[in-house]
Amino acid sequence: MNYWLFKSEPDEYSLSDLQGEPGGIGRWDGIRNYQARNFLRDQVEEGDGVLFYHSACKVPAVVGTARVARAAYPDPAQFDPESKYCDPKASTDKPRWYCVDIQWQSAFAHPVSLKAIKQNPALAEMVLVKQGRLSIQPVTSAEWRLIEKLGAGSD
DNA sequence: GCCAACGTTGGC
DNA sequence: GCCAACGTTGGC
Structure with a gap:
């Protein structure tokens, strides 16, 4: 069992968008960065476990949690000429990009902002702090527990 | 919208 | 196989 932080722009796909999907299960697609891939x-x-993070918005923050409902499979959007995620260099034989399904789990009472994370010495080693531009990144179990606790507002 | 960090691409 | 150019990301 691993822990991750997934970034999404709330204008594109927010935590409440995921919550509104049938069964709370949505496809996490459109990843076009190799490290994240x-x-x-x-x-x-x-x-x-997935920490759901809102990026490129007014208050970048971890806003809730999800769990991985289905492991990686080829992202269908890469083969779709109508999609903005279409990649002409990808083929069904040799897919280049992958996606997973995740299921909504919780929304934090108190979103944990990037600012708060940066100010917390216990979270200084997070990849989020160390390497800014990475949309999928590993999180330690200690970091997971602390962020869940902060999100619940029981600090 | 600027620009810095990172990984890939491709000309030579 | 070097390395400059390019694409993506995301805080500010």
Whole structure:
């Protein structure tokens, strides 16, 4: 069982969008960055915990949690000429991009902002702090527990 | 919308 | 196989 942080722009796909899907299960697609792709394809497993992070918005923050409902499979959008995620270099024989399904689990009473994370010494080693531009990243179990606790507002 | 960090691409 | 150019990401 691994823990991850997934970033999404709330204008594109927010935590409440996921919550509104049938069964709270949505496809996490459109990943077009190789580092993120490699984590997704090689390490993300069904049942893993996901911190849902809103990026490129007014208050970047972890806003809730989800779990991985289905491990990596080829992202259908890469083969769809109508999609903005279409990649002419990808083929069904040799898919280039992958996606997973995740299921909504919780919305935090108190979103944990990037600012708060940066100010917390216990979270200084998070990949989020160390390497800014990575949309899928591993989280330690200690970091997971602390962020869940902060999100619940019981600090 | 600027620009920095990172990984891939491709000309030579 | 070097390395400059390019694409993506995301905080500010």
